[in-house]
Amino acid sequence: MASKPKVRYVAHFWLIAASILFFAPFLWMVSSSLKSEATIIPKTGQPPQWIPHVDKLDAQGRRCVIMNTGPFKGKSGVELEAQEESQHVIDFNGQTVKAWPEDFDVEQVIGFEWENYKTAFGMIDFTNNLRNTLFICVLCVIGTVFSCSTVAYSFARIPWKGRNVCFILVLATMMLPYQVTLIPLFAVYRSLGWVGTFKPLIVPAFFGVPFYIFLLRQFFMTIPQDMSAAARIDGCNEFGIFARIILPLSKPAMATTALFTFLFEWGDFLNPLIYLQDDRQYTLAVALQQFQSSHESAWGPLMAMSTVITIPIVVIFFLTQRTFIQGITMTGLKG
Amino acid sequence: MTRIERRNLRNGLLFASPYIIGFLAFTLYPLLMSVYYSFCQYNVISEPIWIGLDNFRELARDNDFWTALYNTLFYTVFSVPLSLAFSVALALLLNQKVKGMSVYRTVFFLPTIVPIVASSVLWLWVLNPEGGLVNGMLKQCIGLEGPGWLASPDWSKPSLVLMSLWSVGGAMVIFLAGLADVPTELYEVAELDGAGPWGKFLNVTLPMITLTILFNLVMGLINSFQYFTQVFVMTGGKGTPDNSTLVYALYLYQNSFVYLKMGYASAMAWMLFMVILGATVAVLISSKRWVHYHGE
């Protein structure tokens, strides 16, 4: 439907307004991650600062300040090293005065504070956490794609007795809140000796995830049955049909499954929180949360960490946008 | 059973076996145990002790349980419909075939893929009453003294609802696809009948996307009843201030892993399941009245 120009202008207006609202938190995150401890919390009554500033230093690395009381009000000077009774000594071209910290402001210039990233990387074992996260992601992707496609094949393309009952079971378990099985599963993994290992996070992926089984089944159903029949006449067995005909035709659906699984595991929190205990096993999400809980309101480093764990996802999203949108559309519409 | 039927059964079971095994081990067995535990006092370390219905009686008396249920219902009642409305509105705007649609779509979609831990930490900072972005902008732009957001028991739940609106991108994309399926002829007919944009929306668009609305409504309900990670990260697992963000799943987590009252937590899990089931069934029954099945 082609809209009238007027409608389109109005739409543009609202879209731009909404985009700004949606994007502002991201900008704020990056901006905050580049601010120093001193500037990240604005003084009472000052507006938020979008562009990070740092203290202005003179050639000798001393801070430049502006007085806001006393005879030198409004003049700029430099802060000398020496302090007396916790008052700061400030030099105005040779003349010095003593001042309390609230009597002057430190001059600010635009500049980035990369220290937060160093702090954040120093406080968590980033490479190790990244490796753990990717390891879990990759294995879960392999497991999910493999198991869900075979199961979906069985539900979509093999007419066996009891199939429908089984499939309804799959749909029903999608409704089941994870809290119901949370505790007994913990007990099961405990008796298997799996608590404190990656196994509780990975092994279930190899036994099918209802949501993706459903997604792939819907996709397999759309492939004409004649193709299987033709292959069968050619002497192809069930596995051959699955591997040579169905799978190659289902790459978009499988890519979607892989992508969603990857994203889910990348950000998954509760399971790693419960099952991983050694800090060398932590995933990025858990490491970020642990970091946050032990350094509450260390906003600079926290924003730096958040930026670092978000960026890979954003990159992946840009590379795979089409698959993504297709996938979401697929799951939503056929529901 | 014919030979083909037998072969199909064998192959079918073979192909479905990962799920069947997984279902027995990771769903059915835990499910049965969960029922059993909900009638027991149990802490994983010692053997469960059968206490009959005591856990459920205790739940009825437990003020925090009711608070948690109320908080979750509050969140659900506000966040689900508002998210729906918001995502439909965005989808409608995007559906005007404006230029740069893919850019807008990306911007709206991005928040949904940010890891929840990261977005929660981010919002904690954005909503910080001192030095946060929202209060800073309110003060700068309209001279308004912002509320305490997550620090105030009155504003903490609205804050959570606000955050949920930030991640409507997924539902929006689904609606966008739903809108694309609406036949253009219907609009032409409506236009001939003299319908304005609003009339077209009410009489054509809305009825044609009711199925999509139903889908998003059910998914939204299920998810919001299980809302957990955001509050866990933002309140350090406590549900502060004054239990105003103690949502159901968080209280369940506290009981299971902080106090090791696993029997009690299992009872809570079943109550949650009942609530979700009840809500979903209610929506599905009511949907007979308002969902228009077309083209099927």
Place this chain on the structure above:
Amino acid sequence: MKTYLFWALGAIACAVALVVLWPQEAQTPEERKALGDRRTIITYWDRHTGHEAEARKALIDEFNALPGNKVYVRTVIIGSRVEKLLTAIAGGAPPDVCSLGSSVLAQLAAQGCFMPIEDEVAKSSYLSQSNFLPHAWSLVSFDGHIWAIPTTTDTYCLLWNKNAFRRAGLDPEVPPKTIKEIEEFAVKLTVKKGGQIEQYGFVPWQPWIQTYMWGGLFGGKWFDEKTMLASCANDPEIIKAFQWVQSFAINPKKSEQLPFAVDPGLTAQNKLGGQYQSANNPFYSGKVAMITEGEWQCTFIPKYAPDLDWGVAPIPQPEGVPPLCFAPECVVDAVPAGSRHPREAWEFLHWFYSPRPGGTSPASDYNFAIHNVPPRRDEAMQDRFISDPKFKVFINELLSKPGIILPPSPAAQYLLDKVENYHEKMTFGWLPAEQAAQEIEDLANTEIRAAWKLSGRKQP
């Protein structure tokens, strides 16, 4: 053919990815070497993070480098979240030794998660009860056994910002000495600017909720000494303390308010903006003029706020209440029942807690490094601790006054959490103090009885 190629390439890519990403049992070169030397590697879980964890690590490195040592200790920093330890122990994957707060010790000990340590304690004259401060030893005794060794102890004092006092026209050397004076000073020290409070005089829940402490300092008894059940409901002192804390919170429904009343939301823990360990800590940055804080501030303040001019004094108590100090918890070392190498764990612990030949014990060095108080008299009296006049105020408190503790009970942490909960109900929701005390007692006692029942032990 193309299909096969596709799958083959996919399989190879996956295999390569897995080989690259396979979590190496994350052994450091030192650990590999230790294994090569046929040493036993034991894991130690540290509840501390940051520089406190580094201090412990340095001492553990010293142990690992001892000549002829057959034990190698690997440290894992676990943080202070209780459920991390609980899930590990409950999940059957405990460390060999762990440090933990004494508030959860009894809860886990009642379920048989730790080994009683009397036999090991008997082996070392240095670990005998008479060496320890009385409150520290009672924190590790439960159900007729000793469950852990106290590592560090803490106490709280009143800290004040001398510059804030000067600006308010108060004598910077004279802190408040009575509860009444705290209130008077709080009024004078509260500075408003354009409708916003720029400096808070005193907030009883800064830096965190300390209502348990105020109950104790007001002379209240949280637990019955015989039955070890909670007994706060009918304790007039605890109710007085609750009401006093409550009086600091703005009540929107009340027309008359005390002049120092503040918004409990804005002043709640960490809501004053700044990070605890940074120059933005509200006390360091001048947002709060008086605060009740622990002895670790003697290292924190010089490190994060060298400019701050501050003083320390005992926390005022109501008149007529015998002087008490608040020392609710110790950090302790315990050996989980599921430890795979208990003998080696003890080898490490004996080293850590005994003096080196002709020197101090590593445990005391650890306390010195992080500026906590060693829980034993002789070590606390070491020159390096009492030579700092401010630190000495804290030590004097612990040595000269009986300590208010959180007594070991299977529901100790639960009670503490509930006090926090009800503190919020009282300050935000304005719940009457009597009702709060009653509900806390009921909840805690239900929990205590249930825990005893589950443990199969006899409730005292």
